[in-house]
Amino acid sequence: MAELSYRDAVARGLAQEMERDERVVLIGEDVAKAGGVFKTTVGLYERFGPRRVRDTPISEEAITGMIMGAAMNGLRPVGELMFSDFLATCWDIVTNQIAKTRYMTGGQVELPLVIRTANGGGARFGGQHSQSLENWAMAVPGLKVVAPATPADVIGLMAAAIRDPDPVIVFEHKGLFANKDEVPDGEIVDTLGTARVLRRGDDVTIVALAAMVHTALDAARILGGLGISAEVIDLRSLVPLDTTTLLDSVAKTTRLATVEENPRLVGWGAEISSLVAEEAFWDLDGPIVRITTPHIPLPAAGELEDLAIPSVEQVVDAVKAMSG
Amino acid sequence: MAELSYRDAVARGLAQEMERDERVVLIGEDVAKAGGVFKTTVGLYERFGPRRVRDTPISEEAITGMIMGAAMNGLRPVGELMFSDFLATCWDIVTNQIAKTRYMTGGQVELPLVIRTANGGGARFGGQHSQSLENWAMAVPGLKVVAPATPADVIGLMAAAIRDPDPVIVFEHKGLFANKDEVPDGEIVDTLGTARVLRRGDDVTIVALAAMVHTALDAARILGGLGISAEVIDLRSLVPLDTTTLLDSVAKTTRLATVEENPRLVGWGAEISSLVAEEAFWDLDGPIVRITTPHIPLPAAGELEDLAIPSVEQVVDAVKAMSG
Amino acid sequence: MDIPVDIRLEMYDGMVRARYFEQRAHDLFMQGLVKGTTHLGLGQEAVAAGFAVAMRPGDMSYCTYRGHNHTLLRGAPMDALMGELMGRSNGICEGKGGSMHLTDISKGAMGSYAIVGAHLPVAAGAAWAAQLRGTDQVSVCFFGDGTTNIGAFHEAVNIAAVWDLPVIFVCENNLYMEYTAISEVIAVDHPAADRAAAYGLEGIIVDGNDADAVYEAAVAAYERARAGDGPSLIEALTYRHKGHSRADPGKYRPDEEVEEWLKRDPIDIYRERLLSLGVTEEILNEIEAKALAEVDAATEASKNAPPPDTAVLLTDVWADGGSSWRN
Amino acid sequence: MDIPVDIRLEMYDGMVRARYFEQRAHDLFMQGLVKGTTHLGLGQEAVAAGFAVAMRPGDMSYCTYRGHNHTLLRGAPMDALMGELMGRSNGICEGKGGSMHLTDISKGAMGSYAIVGAHLPVAAGAAWAAQLRGTDQVSVCFFGDGTTNIGAFHEAVNIAAVWDLPVIFVCENNLYMEYTAISEVIAVDHPAADRAAAYGLEGIIVDGNDADAVYEAAVAAYERARAGDGPSLIEALTYRHKGHSRADPGKYRPDEEVEEWLKRDPIDIYRERLLSLGVTEEILNEIEAKALAEVDAATEASKNAPPPDTAVLLTDVWADGGSSWRN
Numbered sequence A, B: 001m002a003e004l005s006y007r008d009a010v011a012r013g014l015a016q017e018m019e020r021d022e023r024v025v026l027i028g029e030d031v032a033k034a035g036g037v038f039k040t041t042v043g044l045y046e047r048f049g050p051r052r053v054r055d056t057p058i059s060e061e062a063i064t065g066m067i068m069g070a071a072m073n074g075l076r077p078v079g080e081l082m083f084s085d086f087l088a089t090c091w092d093i094v095t096n097q098i099a100k101t102r103y104m105t106g107g108q109v110e111l112p113l114v115i116r117t118a119n120g121g122g123a124r125f126g127g128q129h130s131q132s133l134e135n136w137a138m139a140v141p142g143l144k145v146v147a148p149a150t151p152a153d154v155i156g157l158m159a160a161a162i163r164d165p166d167p168v169i170v171f172e173h174k175g176l177f178a179n180k181d182e183v184p185d186g187e188i189v190d191t192l193g194t195a196r197v198l199r200r201g202d203d204v205t206i207v208a209l210a211a212m213v214h215t216a217l218d219a220a221r222i223l224g225g226l227g228i229s230a231e232v233i234d235l236r237s238l239v240p241l242d243t244t245t246l247l248d249s250v251a252k253t254t255r256l257a258t259v260e261e262n263p264r265l266v267g268w269g270a271e272i273s274s275l276v277a278e279e280a281f282w283d284l285d286g287p288i289v290r291i292t293t294p295h296i297p298l299p300a301a302g303e304l305e306d307l308a309i310p311s312v313e314q315v316v317d318a319v320k321a322m323s324g
Numbered sequence C, D: 001m002d003i004p005v006d007i008r009l010e011m012y013d014g015m016v017r018a019r020y021f022e023q024r025a026h027d028l029f030m031q032g033l034v035k036g037t038t039h040l041g042l043g044q045e046a047v048a049a050g051f052a053v054a055m056r057p058g059d060m061s062y063c064t065y066r067g068h069n070h071t072l073l074r075g076a077p078m079d080a081l082m083g084e085l086m087g088r089s090n091g092i093c094e095g096k097g098g099s100m101h102l103t104d105i106s107k108g109a110m111g112s113y114a115i116v117g118a119h120l121p122v123a124a125g126a127a128w129a130a131q132l133r134g135t136d137q138v139s140v141c142f143f144g145d146g147t148t149n150i151g152a153f154h155e156a157v158n159i160a161a162v163w164d165l166p167v168i169f170v171c172e173n174n175l176y177m178e179y180t181a182i183s184e185v186i187a188v189d190h191p192a193a194d195r196a197a198a199y200g201l202e203g204i205i206v207d208g209n210d211a212d213a214v215y216e217a218a219v220a221a222y223e224r225a226r227a228g229d230g231p232s233l234i235e236a237l238t239y240r241h242k243g244h245s246r247a248d249p250g251k252y253r254p255d256e257e258v259e260e261w262l263k264r265d266p267i268d269i270y271r272e273r274l275l276s277l278g279v280t281e282e283i284l285n286e287i288e289a290k291a292l293a294e295v296d297a298a299t300e301a302s303k304n305a306p307p308p309d310t311a312v313l314l315t316d317v318w319a320d321g322g323s324s325w326r327n
């Protein structure tokens, strides 16, 4: 056990897998000599050399296209997109090529690749560098999607993503990079498609992801003080989705709230809500509440950005209201 | 009144607006001399000339970027993306630039532009030319989104989109181009953000869009014969969303089904469902059912594609089951 | 370069098989037996033949929706290709790909990509893996003149040049995009060759209707790639005999232009050359007869094949064989 | 070209104002009063000055996250820019844009774009509207060396050339992307100039640290654009004095290189030149003092401005002033 930051956990997870399997390689802008703009790949260039850790031009279509081609020819490449917002610049490669090729070829093509990218708001970077876009990826058949909330999960889910034979997008949350936590020594390998109940409760289920997990946990603690026992689920993986953990929890608590950084319309919370409204309707004792960023781009000024992203207070108020 | 195809309605809608306002211009691949690959822009080049109707290189980022710039400098441009699948090739321009610029500049920039694109499946074109992507657009704050189901709506919503001061994406459904219907003579201008109740019913509300509207109507007719009175709502516009019509209907019928061509995860039906599960929960007498394409890319072979896209039979069965 | 006669016959055989295959595809489309769309490479067979014949097993071809010729000539079974066009269960992609997505990985036909430009970085990536793994493989990427204007072209050729990747970018310049002439949308004469210098590459132009010329350019580029000297960008001048796709009559092209190019049919040219080199009429006739028989057989097999099993709708989204998004 | 002294003083004034403004921005960032990030153009002022001063009202500038200089020199009020960096209610974008999105449409500062390459087609589109409307406006688009490798660069320059658009693409080649040298990711010497021929354009290189040289190149390009002769692609050689953004110390750059370039400070160079041309020290001192006072005042005004009203969070997504997605 040692304390490790979420940021350093990224490098540790990558190093663990690169050590184990020489087919694992990493490319992206400034990932090599500079160790990444968020310092998430520090040390990898020195340890694994310029062939396996390589800086690219500013060419996101090339980065994603190249890892696809490399995955077709025997590598297990990892491509970094510096900010998840840049997914938009290579969205064709990601959605039309990487996601569809196995299916369209009748299963001929295997694409064991990972796209890692810094996601989410809170850093006062403004509208083009702050988005939470895991819902975009979730909407595309053929992509697996994970978004870890803790250092240990970063390592374990990164390893699972790299070992997975399908394309996986790993959303690393910018707002969590500095977070530190105890992490077990030795190899950590997790399982895609498994949510985790981080806090047990009886009155209401709160489902969250990435940075919102911490918001939800803080809210649950406060709610506990108010006599409302909230169960907090960290989804961790949007595809595959752990519907068992979700539905079991709702069956017990009979109430559901989702907390997401996605702007309102068709965020991942909509999928969770619609799933429960269809499959667990009779378990429910009241409306399903979605707490989201409003349907706006994110503003840069600190006071505005903090207002936009769901806060502990907002979650507490919303859950109080639905439990009242 | 005259009979007009959905295909010809596109050209008529564009011509109506180009005639009225010389700031309206059209660019895209093969839209000018060839009249568009779907023949939706036939006659416009001849009528409005090479300055206002112009063929571009195969450069979707240029097409969308150029209409954005032109909208900033006094035009009201319309850009065609031949297939909606190609939105992915210029998704950065659409989502990070066009959608966000008004907000990020504190309202300094007005972007009265329209992106038109052929959307949807059924034509046996395979996975990269058949997608229904209106949910992608709906997820992006700053974009308005319409998807007409009839020739008259094509004209009216196209006109409304062109006159609107905000960016609008018009999804024209490939599977409807050949459909003919009576269309009033003279100018037609519709209103964004208005759904339409196409069939009144008491037992269940079926919400649909574009080609699925016809599927829903056919299903409703059959259900009527089985003693189930279905109300069919054509959403027409995803953003703005006519929640009034939707919630009024559910309040009356107490049951909701959505029929969408989007693949399952975070399709627009999820948003509709979550909205009702939150705001009209106490109106509901049973689970909300989503009928979607499975979460797969679309296959090319006719028999497979027909299986994938929601069919009349599927809708009938699903609604029967929920009403049973 | 003195091209051995067996190589030449292999190219002729390839071109003839492709020609008959696509003529049949056209007929079947007109009969409604091929649905959706189809983009024929009729008239462009010499490019496919020159490159495919010069390629080694293990080399990788990436092509577009206009990829029937390339896929066939890398060795994909004709009946499975025909079945795919017709959406039958014997299709090479189980009917899930269709005409625009023919793929036979086992033969190095790494797929047909239908979004303009997307496969260029993918082909570069396959070459990068070859370089890293030291496999001696070369990746070849075919695309059209119109494709040179999309961003992915620029990104892919640049990174391939900077990283010295063993990839060959082959622009089949058939003068048109869909219905618009390439000359209307570029500010240079040659969409690919005149851009090569932007990536530190030589601008190479080859007569794409002369299989020998293509073969020679291909051999040189393969050698360069295998020697570690990096990518090539080759512009092959050619012409499509038919319209862009489906039933397009190609009326946007001047009659004289079409006539001129029909006179320069790559198969006619090559047949003449082989005869002049002493190959007998009988040998050529036999190649043609065999090819036609193969096309007939492929057509029959596909007509008789059932539609895809409905179960395949939900297979192969994931490596576990299924499509479930939940646990 | 004989540049009138008032133009020269205007350029000097612009450079000095930009310099002091950005030095202050740097200090405020270090003090935690500018949050998020900031990308300084310290050392690159001559490019902004040469182009801005040669521009007419109505002309349009498009720049990047490294756009403080350009926005300021088009005439945006300094206090509103400072307020935007500091996220205050007096910000030019009400605090919603931030350092990377400075915009003053009323002055033709058409925005700062933070996704590499995206603004090139947008600038081309503004030029297209000018062409169609016959307004005589020119659109100028500033971007970095690293930007020449992204697809949007290629698409935009090509269409601008083919359509003869009145747009000027200005590559500020400061030798680095973020932390990686441009020379590592291109296969030519000059990221912009050596690509110009691919679009039928002349490769123009200018000393970006010499305001006069920039001004002359700008005037020529504006004339070309207004004459209907189409776009220009200009590569201005320059250097950033600081790191890429935030607190980056720029350690990836060799010390000697940094020293060399610091010796070639565009403001020092220009001050010397003005003195040698007979401009008095007093005049220059006065310009400098005024600029500093302006920066002080802008800083004070912004420090004293309240944070943005919480209500603006939900304004201006739509033209109706609001952000509602439902009726």
Ligand SMILES: Cc1ncc(C[n+]2csc(CCOP(=O)(O)OP(=O)(O)O)c2C)c(N)n1
Residues within 6 Å of the ligand: B029, B058, B060, B082, B086, B089, C066, C114, C115, C116, C117, C143, C144, C145, C146, C147, C148, C150, C172, C174, C176, C177, C178, C244
């Ligand atoms: C990104 C994108 N834009 C547009 C299209 C539609 N489209 C398909 S083929 C084609 C023309 C391509 O021309 P070219 O590259 O010359 O290839 P050719 O068809 O002549 O072989 C177009 C515009 C597409 N498939 N992808």
Ligand SMILES: Cc1ncc(C[n+]2csc(CCOP(=O)(O)OP(=O)(O)O)c2C)c(N)n1
Residues within 6 Å of the ligand: A029, A058, A060, A082, A086, A089, D066, D114, D115, D116, D117, D143, D144, D145, D146, D147, D148, D150, D172, D174, D176, D177, D178, D244
């Ligand atoms: C599409 C995209 N990729 C990556 C980035 C991250 N990024 C911001 S600035 C920058 C370097 C740009 O270099 P250059 O074009 O030379 O401009 P400079 O910063 O030197 O002015 C990068 C990689 C981005 N903003 N957009």
Ligand SMILES: [Mg+2]
Residues within 6 Å of the ligand: C144, C145, C146, C172, C173, C174, C175, C176, C177
């Ligand atoms: Mg072509």
Ligand SMILES: [Mg+2]
Residues within 6 Å of the ligand: D144, D145, D146, D172, D173, D174, D175, D176, D177
């Ligand atoms: Mg630079």
